[in-house]
Amino acid sequence: xxxxxxxxxxxxxxxxxxxxxxxxxxxxxxxxxxxxxxxxxxxxxxxxxxxxxxxxxxxxxxxxxxxxxxxxxxxxxxxxxxxxxxxxxxxxxxxxxxxxxxxxxxxxxxxxxxxxxxxxxxxxxxxxxxxxxxxxxxxxxxxxxxxxxxxxxxxxxxxxxxxxxxxxxxxxxxxxxxxxxxxxxxxxxxxxxxxxxxxxxxxxxxxxxxxxxxxxxxxxxxxxxxxxxxxxxxxxxxxxxxxxxxxxxxxxxxxxxxxxxxxxxxxxxxxxxxxxxxxxxxxxxxxxxxxxxxxxxxxxxxxxxxxxxxxxxxxxxxxxxxxxxxxxxxxx
Amino acid sequence: xxxxxxxxxxxxxxxxxxxxxxxxxxxxxxxxxxxxxxxxxxxxxxxxxxxxxxxxxxxxxxxxxxxxxxxxxxxxxxxxxxxxxxxxxxxxxxxxxxxxxxxxxxxxxxxxxxxxxxxxxxxxxxxxxxxxxxxxxxxxxxxxxxxxxxxxxxxxxxxxxxxxxxxxxxxxxxxxxxxxxxxxxxxxxxxxxxxxxxxxxxxxxxxxxxxxxxxxxxxxxxxxxxxxxxxxxxxxxxxxxxxxxxxxxxxxxxxxxxxxxxxxxxxxxxxxxxxxxxxxxxxxxxxxxxxxxxxxxxxxxxxxxxxxxxxxxxxxxxxxxxxxxxxxxxxx
Numbered sequence: 001x002x003x004x005x006x007x008x009x010x011x012x013x014x015x016x017x018x019x020x021x022x023x024x025x026x027x028x029x030x031x032x033x034x035x036x037x038x039x040x041x042x043x044x045x046x047x048x049x050x051x052x053x054x055x056x057x058x059x060x061x062x063x064x065x066x067x068x069x070x071x072x073x074x075x076x077x078x079x080x081x082x083x084x085x086x087x088x089x090x091x092x093x094x095x096x097x098x099x100x101x102x103x104x105x106x107x108x109x110x111x112x113x114x115x116x117x118x119x120x121x122x123x124x125x126x127x128x129x130x131x132x133x134x135x136x137x138x139x140x141x142x143x144x145x146x147x148x149x150x151x152x153x154x155x156x157x158x159x160x161x162x163x164x165x166x167x168x169x170x171x172x173x174x175x176x177x178x179x180x181x182x183x184x185x186x187x188x189x190x191x192x193x194x195x196x197x198x199x200x201x202x203x204x205x206x207x208x209x210x211x212x213x214x215x216x217x218x219x220x221x222x223x224x225x226x227x228x229x230x231x232x233x234x235x236x237x238x239x240x241x242x243x244x245x246x247x248x249x250x251x252x253x254x255x256x257x258x259x260x261x262x263x264x265x266x267x268x269x270x271x272x273x274x275x276x277x278x279x280x281x282x283x284x285x286x287x288x289x290x291x292x293x294x295x296x297x298x299x300x301x302x303x304x305x306x307x308x309x310x311x312x313x314x315x316x317x318x319x320x321x322x323x324x325x326x327x328x329x330x331x332x
Numbered sequence: 333x334x335x336x337x338x339x340x341x342x343x344x345x346x347x348x349x350x351x352x353x354x355x356x357x358x359x360x361x362x363x364x365x366x367x368x369x370x371x372x373x374x375x376x377x378x379x380x381x382x383x384x385x386x387x388x389x390x391x392x393x394x395x396x397x398x399x400x401x402x403x404x405x406x407x408x409x410x411x412x413x414x415x416x417x418x419x420x421x422x423x424x425x426x427x428x429x430x431x432x433x434x435x436x437x438x439x440x441x442x443x444x445x446x447x448x449x450x451x452x453x454x455x456x457x458x459x460x461x462x463x464x465x466x467x468x469x470x471x472x473x474x475x476x477x478x479x480x481x482x483x484x485x486x487x488x489x490x491x492x493x494x495x496x497x498x499x500x501x502x503x504x505x506x507x508x509x510x511x512x513x514x515x516x517x518x519x520x521x522x523x524x525x526x527x528x529x530x531x532x533x534x535x536x537x538x539x540x541x542x543x544x545x546x547x548x549x550x551x552x553x554x555x556x557x558x559x560x561x562x563x564x565x566x567x568x569x570x571x572x573x574x575x576x577x578x579x580x581x582x583x584x585x586x587x588x589x590x591x592x593x594x595x596x597x598x599x600x601x602x603x604x605x606x607x608x609x610x611x612x613x614x615x616x617x618x619x620x621x622x623x624x625x626x627x628x629x630x631x632x633x634x635x636x637x638x639x640x641x642x643x644x645x646x647x648x649x650x651x652x653x654x655x656x657x658x659x660x661x662x663x664x
Binding site for chain 2: 001002003004005006008010011012013015016017078079080081084092093094095096097098099148150151152156157158159167169171172173175176177178196199200203207224225227275276277279296298300303304305306307308309310311312313315
């Protein structure tokens, strides 16, 4: 019998096919890199990107020249612009504002042939530090309300340039998906006076069936009511609302467990395209003690179709407990 | 300057690129039919589908034999099962219930080579009647709360069988997307004592810029804050919460305008893959006077990536006013 499961945070019901659970080999999804050609992200081509916002460099190399190990630049075709004041305006029943914000590219390695999974732990830790440094910097801009950081790996997952990079979009509004999580976790907090994510971590450690791996700082689980098959969450065990407030040892350990989990996913699903998204509190140091930052990783295994548009979720052919077992037992 | 626009119903902000608006030819999306081979939906193969739930037949042909013009069968691999009682159950912080529901296929034509756009007005009107007849029938089952009806056209849009068909999934819960629309429109109704969809129709008729076409009963518009480029909504002008309560002349006129709009879309976007979804009130004749049934049509032009998963919408490179102009001016 299929099962309906409710996401404990935002209250979305999803359908899980528990009987004819699809095994990893049933998902035939080819990783295709975006088309090649000239690469503006490679060392030597620094003048082909918009100006450098920041970079991690060893030695004495100058901005916008080679010598960097990680580089953050503005998106050449930004979805939002950083200049100007925010103007909200009504038009009858409709509301709009001008598109103030930032759209940045985090180039994760100078090596064109790298992917996240081939980075060293130190390199990936630097990527996490770059996320943090950019959030800290953008927090000073009081026009901005939220920083959305995400990664598209592979053409199917929406990547348009091959050279490994993440994206950052800073918004003057809080996106609906984030509001849902904030509202849902606040409702739970008001009722229980506990963080729902902390409760999930406690229960999943006790039950064990959805755990992929854990260390002293982090736990990797498949969520109870996943949006899509083989979805993975990475959560800090110690409660914290803001990603940028993590301790140094947490970034170190996060880099390790994150790479470990990506390698497990690559092994089990044969290098699928994927997205990951940082879920963190809005900018502004508001009281979000009910919220718990985390990463969500989603291999791109299924197509968004009418049912998904109409319902807001995928019919999930692999119970998260089975997905967790495959990932837990993967040798990497 | 890009623009942020707020969906007036569910409050989701979206980003619209107003400057470098993408023109139809910029979207290179090939329609690919799902793989061919033996077709269980063709006349003569009636015994290869689960038992017939209903069919429109001329003459005296028997159920589960050829002679039908439209046929509704259970899905061979249903996401939900119709047998059993609903049992809700908790597991610590988690909630689940057994997957009671229905999953049906509406085979829209006996001709394997048809698509919706090649159906006659009469044939497509029959498809709409079939949607209605199935809703009316499923309404009797008090375990069910919502009937989600949708169409996937083309492989990219999620179709897995080539022979033209829609799907129906009857659920014992109300999907989150639907709840959002119900809650949002109720909030507006409580404040204004008017239906927000009626207000949208009034304003869009007055402004004209987002109208594709209209007749006495229906209006086809591009929504002010679309989830994706070239999204189209078809709304009845007269307020009605329940699709199944439409008048006979409305089904007639809906078939006409729906086909007209699909042909315009096919012309402008060169036969794209697409999804459409019926948005209607939950089963049960509840008081949903704030809600207004409609169809949403979405050509599959862009890929779901990290930003979309994190925010709940696409960065829309074509303002709906431009999309409407292309569709309005298309000669079909």
